[in-house]
Amino acid sequence: xxxxxxxxxxxARLEAFSxxxxxxxxxxxVLELKVPExxxxxxxxxxxxxxxxxxxxxxxxxxxxxxxxxxxxHHALFRQLRGHTRPLLFANxxxxxxxxxxxxxxxxxxxYILTPGAGTAALVYCTLQLGLALAFNLIWRTAxxxxxxxxxxxxxxxxxxxxxxxxxxxYGLAVLVALxxxxxxxxxxxxxxxxxxxxxxxx
Amino acid sequence: xxxxxxxxxxxARLEAFSxxxxxxxxxxxVLELKVPExxxxxxxxxxxxxxxxxxxxxxxxxxxxxxxxxxxxHHALFRQLRGHTRPLLFANxxxxxxxxxxxxxxxxxxxYILTPGAGTAALVYCTLQLGLALAFNLIWRTAxxxxxxxxxxxxxxxxxxxxxxxxxxxYGLAVLVALxxxxxxxxxxxxxxxxxxxxxxxx
Amino acid sequence: xxxxxxxxxxxARLEAFSxxxxxxxxxxxVLELKVPExxxxxxxxxxxxxxxxxxxxxxxxxxxxxxxxxxxxHHALFRQLRGHTRPLLFANxxxxxxxxxxxxxxxxxxxYILTPGAGTAALVYCTLQLGLALAFNLIWRTAxxxxxxxxxxxxxxxxxxxxxxxxxxxYGLAVLVALxxxxxxxxxxxxxxxxxxxxxxxx
Amino acid sequence: xxxxxxxxxxxARLEAFSxxxxxxxxxxxVLELKVPExxxxxxxxxxxxxxxxxxxxxxxxxxxxxxxxxxxxHHALFRQLRGHTRPLLFANxxxxxxxxxxxxxxxxxxxYILTPGAGTAALVYCTLQLGLALAFNLIWRTAxxxxxxxxxxxxxxxxxxxxxxxxxxxYGLAVLVALxxxxxxxxxxxxxxxxxxxxxxxx
Numbered sequence: 001x002x003x004x005x006x007x008x009x010x011x012a013r014l015e016a017f018s019x020x021x022x023x024x025x026x027x028x029x030v031l032e033l034k035v036p037e038x039x040x041x042x043x044x045x046x047x048x049x050x051x052x053x054x055x056x057x058x059x060x061x062x063x064x065x066x067x068x069x070x071x072x073x074h075h076a077l078f079r080q081l082r083g084h085t086r087p088l089l090f091a092n093x094x095x096x097x098x099x100x101x102x103x104x105x106x107x108x109x110x111x112y113i114l115t116p117g118a119g120t121a122a123l124v125y126c127t128l129q130l131g132l133a134l135a136f137n138l139i140w141r142t143a144x145x146x147x148x149x150x151x152x153x154x155x156x157x158x159x160x161x162x163x164x165x166x167x168x169x170x171y172g173l174a175v176l177v178a179l180x181x182x183x184x185x186x187x188x189x190x191x192x193x194x195x196x197x198x199x200x201x202x203x
Numbered sequence: 204x205x206x207x208x209x210x211x212x213x214x215a216r217l218e219a220f221s222x223x224x225x226x227x228x229x230x231x232x233v234l235e236l237k238v239p240e241x242x243x244x245x246x247x248x249x250x251x252x253x254x255x256x257x258x259x260x261x262x263x264x265x266x267x268x269x270x271x272x273x274x275x276x277h278h279a280l281f282r283q284l285r286g287h288t289r290p291l292l293f294a295n296x297x298x299x300x301x302x303x304x305x306x307x308x309x310x311x312x313x314x315y316i317l318t319p320g321a322g323t324a325a326l327v328y329c330t331l332q333l334g335l336a337l338a339f340n341l342i343w344r345t346a347x348x349x350x351x352x353x354x355x356x357x358x359x360x361x362x363x364x365x366x367x368x369x370x371x372x373x374y375g376l377a378v379l380v381a382l383x384x385x386x387x388x389x390x391x392x393x394x395x396x397x398x399x400x401x402x403x404x405x406x
Numbered sequence: 407x408x409x410x411x412x413x414x415x416x417x418a419r420l421e422a423f424s425x426x427x428x429x430x431x432x433x434x435x436v437l438e439l440k441v442p443e444x445x446x447x448x449x450x451x452x453x454x455x456x457x458x459x460x461x462x463x464x465x466x467x468x469x470x471x472x473x474x475x476x477x478x479x480h481h482a483l484f485r486q487l488r489g490h491t492r493p494l495l496f497a498n499x500x501x502x503x504x505x506x507x508x509x510x511x512x513x514x515x516x517x518y519i520l521t522p523g524a525g526t527a528a529l530v531y532c533t534l535q536l537g538l539a540l541a542f543n544l545i546w547r548t549a550x551x552x553x554x555x556x557x558x559x560x561x562x563x564x565x566x567x568x569x570x571x572x573x574x575x576x577y578g579l580a581v582l583v584a585l586x587x588x589x590x591x592x593x594x595x596x597x598x599x600x601x602x603x604x605x606x607x608x609x
Numbered sequence: 610x611x612x613x614x615x616x617x618x619x620x621a622r623l624e625a626f627s628x629x630x631x632x633x634x635x636x637x638x639v640l641e642l643k644v645p646e647x648x649x650x651x652x653x654x655x656x657x658x659x660x661x662x663x664x665x666x667x668x669x670x671x672x673x674x675x676x677x678x679x680x681x682x683h684h685a686l687f688r689q690l691r692g693h694t695r696p697l698l699f700a701n702x703x704x705x706x707x708x709x710x711x712x713x714x715x716x717x718x719x720x721y722i723l724t725p726g727a728g729t730a731a732l733v734y735c736t737l738q739l740g741l742a743l744a745f746n747l748i749w750r751t752a753x754x755x756x757x758x759x760x761x762x763x764x765x766x767x768x769x770x771x772x773x774x775x776x777x778x779x780y781g782l783a784v785l786v787a788l789x790x791x792x793x794x795x796x797x798x799x800x801x802x803x804x805x806x807x808x809x810x811x812x
Contacts, residue, residue: 013218013278015419020226023426024633026506027434028230033510035517042523050526064506068499072492075419086275090400093271100229100267104236111238117249124253197496216624216684223632227430231636289681293806296677303635303673307642314644320651323659421622429629432709433637439713441720448726456729470709474702478695481622603699 007083007148014084014092018074021096025103026067029060032107058190059110063102065193070099070132073196077140081148091142095135101128109186122182126174129189133167167196210286210351217287217295221277224299228306229270232263235310261393262313266305268396273302273335276399280343284351294345298338304331312389325385329377332392336370370399413489413554420490420498424480427502431509432473435466438513464596465516469508471599476505476538479602483546487554497548501541507534515592528588532580535595539573573602616692616757623693623701627683630705634712635676638669641716667799668719672711674802679708679741682805686749690757700751704744710737718795731791735783738798742776776805 033056036049074095084092105125112121143149170192178185236259239252277298287295308328315324346352373395381388439462442455480501490498511531518527549555576598584591642665645658683704693701714734721730752758779801787794 008282013222016219016422017222017226017274017278019419019423020223020426020629021230023423024227024230024430025233026502027427027430028233030431030434030506030509031234031437033507035510035513038518038521038523040521042518042521042526046518046523046526050530061503064503068496068502071423072495072499075423075495079414089275089278090271093275096229096271097264097267100233101236103233104238107238112241112249115241115249116246117241120249120253211688216628219625220628220632220680220684223426223629224636227633227636228639231639234640292681292684293677296681299635299677300670300673303639304642306639307644310644315647315651315655318647318649318651320647320655323651323655327659422625425622425626426629429626430633432705433630433633436634436637436709436712437640439710441713441716444721444724444726446724448721448724448729452721452726452729456733467706470706474699474705477626478698478702481626481698485617 007085007146009083011078011081011084014089015078018092018096019071021099022067022071022074025099026064026071028103029063029067029106032056032103032110033060055113056110059106062186062190062193063106065197066129066132066189067099067102069193069197070095070136073136077143080150081143082150083148085142085146085148088139088142088146088148091135091139095132095139098128098131098135113182113186118182119179122178122185123175126171126178126185126189129192130168130171130175133171137165137168167192210288210349212286214281214284214287217292218281221295221299222274224302225270225274225277228302229267229274231306232266232270232309235259235306235313236263258316259313262309265389265393265396266309268400269332269335269392270302270305272396272400273298273339276339280346283353284346285353286351288345288349288351291342291345291349291351294338294342298335298342301331301334301338316385316389321385322382325381325388326378329374329381329388329392332395333371333374333378336374340368340371370395413491413552415489417484417487417490420495421484424498424502425477427505428473428477428480431505432470432477434509435469435473435512438462438509438516439466461519462516465512468592468596468599469512471603472535472538472595473505473508475599475603476501476542479542483549486556487549488556489554491548491552491554494545494548494552494554497541497545501538501545504534504537504541519588519592524588525585528584528591529581532577532584532591532595535598536574536577536581539577543571543574573598616694616755618692620687620690620693623698624687627701627705628680630708631676631680631683634708635673635680637712638672638676638715641665641712641719642669662719664722665719668715671795671799671802672715674806675738675741675798676708676711678802678806679704679745682745686752689759690752691759692757694751694755694757697748697751697755697757700744700748704741704748707737707740707744722791722795727791728788731787731794732784735780735787735794735798738801739777739780739784742780746774746777776801 033053036046036053038045038049081088105121105128108121109125112118171189174185174188174192177188236256239249239256241248241252284291308324308331311324312328315321374392377388377391377395380391439459442452442459444451444455487494511527511534514527515531518524577595580591580594580598583594642662645655645662647654647658690697714730714737717730718734721727780798783794783797783801786797
């Protein structure tokens, strides 16, 4: 046999690859912050141009916080696993897919939140956030079904599962309101990022 | 002697460097997704502009899946090696060369698949996919000839070799049809990505 | 319990994720160096265009040195810690937030230091440098309060704390002078980068 | 003492950070390959536009090979060290500085090698290659003077030093001829990359 039928022991490369993707996605966000092109006509104009970019700064902060929390939770979850299976590699790959996409809707919202296109932009943004929550649930479910949890991790399973279940419902709500009320939809996502960060901080 | 004549034990840095390249290449793909520049004229226009970019989304998904499968297979292959030789470092370097190139033909196909340039774009794309398959075969062959496989990995060699041999033939077919039938060529590559992912998932 | 109440042993993933962010931020700086677009009209024109970009080269060097020193100090600090707590993950996240932002003010200063917008650009740049110093202090304080220092690290605490306290004061000074005297503000930051590098080199 | 006065044992983070920078610099090279903007006027035009970019492909290949060889040699050198000192951290930082710069002169040469600005572009490119060779020598010298070499590495020191000394002389020659004979200068660098790769492959 070239591949043992049970789970593969050790997650070092899985974690290293994931950390690489998280680190790059979180660092690429800065490319969305554009230096205004004013040339010699700057002075007060530069200050105004920089302040007018506030949606870009807010988008940067929200997306940075989102990826940071995903990394913190990924870190906490994988510390409770004793290895991986092929399905877990692909469930994790789905999470990474959504994570690498984050700069795109962030830029979309930053560019259109103050225009008539706000609803469409907010819908894309909130849908992606929902995708993150669903992908995280899939990883957890795959790990549980693959019998990958360390023995002393099982007792807290019910408790954690409740927390992970909360995410999709709340982000689903943001998706529903995004088209008619774009600022509310994006606001819910930003609020959830802060909320999950606080939750994660307390634990 | 500054360099032992036999293989070097341990692949930690080789794997770390490769994982870095895989992680960056897979994350850079998002830069191909452009935010439409509509300014105040958005609204319905934004939705249409986003939907009209469907070739870019398809290209993103195909290339993401391609790199993810390469990583999964790289991971599986190197778990069966006990070290490396200089030739293996360069065979691995060739694979990384093709991997870092992936965003270029992906962007080429996304931009030209609906234009008269589709044939040229598809030819470049399918040739690169063929290059990936050939580079992976070279790594395997170099590892085998350098006597780098772990003892219990040898029994499954014939079986794996068959799988690796399949790749170049199928991708070669895609190259042949790419110029006259661009969509077919790219479609074969996308289909093979899904096929190898399913194969890899099952194992 | 899914999470031990005391500190988590080991910082391998925390360091790997941080190293990834440092490595990407330091490498992305090169994207600010633009190749002049002269076409066939080059010759002497190219030499002049390249030399006229000197603020961009200076900005690149200063920011590169800044991130390198942060990495060296991060490396030295975490070698004295025996693990991490949730608050430390977020304090470290704040440092990474400021680090990923570095290319933005660097590009801002490079573009505007010779225009009437210099004061605004310098203010943003110096404020970010102050943020770096404050974030580093927060990490240190969080680690100390979380009782994360290795036993033999405690004796040198007072000495190190003095060094870390120096940073915010000096960068605060740069912030104060940045608006009226932009070159002086940026010069103080560049000087501090060289100074802390020399200090760090000597230790 | 917060810092032992002797060398620090272990190079794990130093290697991880360096590998990150190498991996990112080698992957960013692809951003220099531009997709031609032809819109509907493609067809034969796309094939011609792609072929006309041959200097960009050559530049990509040369720079990729250069960074790959640096990584292979970095890998080989650090396997012979038992730790690091502060000066080694900064010598290594200087190498990383030059490595992150590589995409800039590569793009410069690709854009100007067929124009009157070729001499200037070639001079910048060859100077950077000389900088790489010098930085590598500095790392080696710093490691030797800091007494960081493993016991069994010393016997081969004279042999290796000869190889490392060859680099600066040959790249210095390329710098000298770059301004009057741009193609010759760049050709020497490309030839040296292939030569050192072959040398490294043989060992």
